[in-house]
Amino acid sequence: MIPNVLSIAGSDPSGGAGVQADIKAISANGAFAMAAITALTAQNTQGVTGIHPVPPAFVQAQITAIFADIRVDAIKIGMIANAEIAAAVADALQGNSDIPIVLDPVMIAKGGAALLEPEAVDTLRASxxxxxxxxxxxxxxxxxxxxxxxxxxxxxxxxxxxALCALGAKAALIKGGHLDEPHSPDYLVITEAVTWCDANRADTSNTHGTGCTLSSALAAQLAKGLPRAAATAAAKSYVAQAIAHADALFVGTGHGPTHHFASLYAQ
Incomplete structure (x- = not known):
């Protein structure tokens, strides 16, 4: 049975990040994608020029509608914009502790724009x-x-x-792309077990939405029943392929998107 994955995130009209990237990544990783939108953004490959948060009650209504009708096998949470939306999402997900949740704490866009209000960090951390x-x-x-x-x-x-696991997360995947070294190391912490996941850096500017893509691919792999370490490895391999083939795309003049369906196009 094909699993169902719900993305709770903001919209990127340029298609490289947000729910648009989530839907592509979830689909490419073998799951059926759904989306509850938390915010509309005006953005392209050069940056974000506007953010319009969805009213918190309507964010909650979207999530409630999904759970009232559809089996949800995993959830990815991305951009939540503000504290009120974070609280609404937390309330809507109460009672679903058996569903794997991948939380990508989106705070700053690739171009530097803030995507999370400062006062929302405490709510995200606590709820x-x-x-x-x-x-x-x-x-x-x-x-x-x-x-x-x-x-x-x-x-x-x-x-x-x-330290993040000590705050309550069941596992933390720290993405080390900002480190100044030849490889791009990610660090997965699951209780006392730790794993380093190294990957070669790709020489490309098409890295818009890589965080959204990785977290969504990971949610899809968890929905398919893979343990966290194996799901992480599969998701990271998928993103590496999407980045490696990103130069086949010409979308915008800034940070372009990754190639979510590289394996399909190769056929």
Missing amino acids: LLPMATVLTPNLPEAAHLLGMAIATTRDEMAAQGA
């Missing part, structure tokens, strides 16, 4: 982080959640991963 089967922050996001300096070494990444 959503403890629900996470896997938390997937990049280095600036992990540091912001912890109130610490951004990690610059693998040892600091490891320490911050453990």
Whole structure:
């Protein structure tokens, strides 16, 4: 049976990030994609020029409608925009602790625009982080959640991963793309078990939406029943392929999208 995955995130009209990327990544990883939209954005490959949050009650209504009718096998949470939406999402998901949840704490767009209001960080940390089967922050996001300096070494990444699990996340995948080294290392912490996932860096500017894509692919793999470590490896392999083939696309003049369906096009 094909699993159903719900993305709770913002919309990117350029198609490279947000629910548009989530739907592509979930579909490419063998699951049926659904989406509850938390915010509309005006953006392209060069940056974000506007954000219009969806009223929290309507965000909750979207999620409630899905659960009233459709089996949900995994959830990905991305951009939540503000504290009120974070609280609405948390309320809507109460009583569904058996469903894997991938929480991607989207705070800053690739071009530098803020996608999460500062006062929402506390609500995200208190209400959503403890629900996470896997938390997937990049280095600036992990540091912001912890109130610490951004990690610059693998040892600091490891320490911050453990600290995030201590806050309640069942596992944390710290994405090390911001590290200044030849590889792009990710660090997966599951209780006391830790795994380094290295990948070669691709020489491309088409990296818009990589965080959305990874977290959605991971949710799809968890929905298919893979354990967290295996699901993480599968998702990371998928994203590496999407980045490696991204130059086949010509979408915009800034940070272009990854190629979500590279394997399909190759056929």
